[in-house]
Amino acid sequence: VGLVWIAAKRSKMPQPLPLKAVIFAALGLFAYHALYFSALKSAPAAEASLIAYLWPLFIVLGSAFLPGERLRWYHAAGALLGMIGCALLVTGGRLDSFEGAHFTGYALALCAAFTWAGYSLLSRAFADVPTQLVTVSCAIAAILSAIASLWLEPVAWALSPLQWASLVGLGLLPLGGAFYVWDYAVKFGDIQWIGTASYAAPLISTLILVAVGIADPAPGLFVACALIVGGALLASGRLAKKAQDPA
DSSP: OHHHHHHHHTOOOOSSOOHHHHHHHHHHHHHHHHHHHHHHHHSOHHHHHHHHTTHHHHHHHHGGGSTTOOOOHHHHHHHHHHHHHHHHHHHTTOOOOOOGGGHHHHHHHHHHHHHHHHHHHHGGGGTTSOGGGHHHHHHHHHHHHHHHHHHHSOOOOOOOHHHHHHHHHHIIIIIIIHHHHHHHHHHHSOHHHHHHHTTHHHHHHHHHHHHTTSSOOOTTHHHHHHHHHHHHHHHTTHHHHHHHOOO
């Protein structure tokens, strides 16, 4: 994705490369995904995903330590509403399935959440670094991932054509493309609202699965939708401003 973008813009990489920013992004991308995928191997997917998805809340709360940012009550309240909606969506309303036997997986998922939140918040320190450099960071992260895969796990090459197509599609758009827009968003956007609005990701994916007939609409889907959308609206500050100024 990055190479196509650079070719389309006919842009050149800055010289010399800001190595600190490139290495920071590469380690952030690699560490988060290594921790998250390891968590999925060590714990049930729903529980591991729910813990890993604490990162939007951590971003909102951690934004209080960023220069020029102020954490207000409606930011935290909106993030909590989004978290509740996400929990309802991921677990189907059941939170009694956590087991001590999967502690390692839960710990890895929590580390993944802290890693992505930290990566997102600290990216503000590199706001002057062009987003196109994520291309180099992705390349480094890919090399690190290949080494880790060959070293730590059995490599499965015997995949079906559909599985290979799914992997390529996942890497190109939902993950590959997302890295670039996320980099720009966390550097220049409203960090509290961005963090809370990120809870829309599991909601959108669920709605897509329902739309194509892979999943059935669960009873709590609409409640989760209301909580996530309401939380994002609250975190934007618009509801609070209307309450202070009814006119």
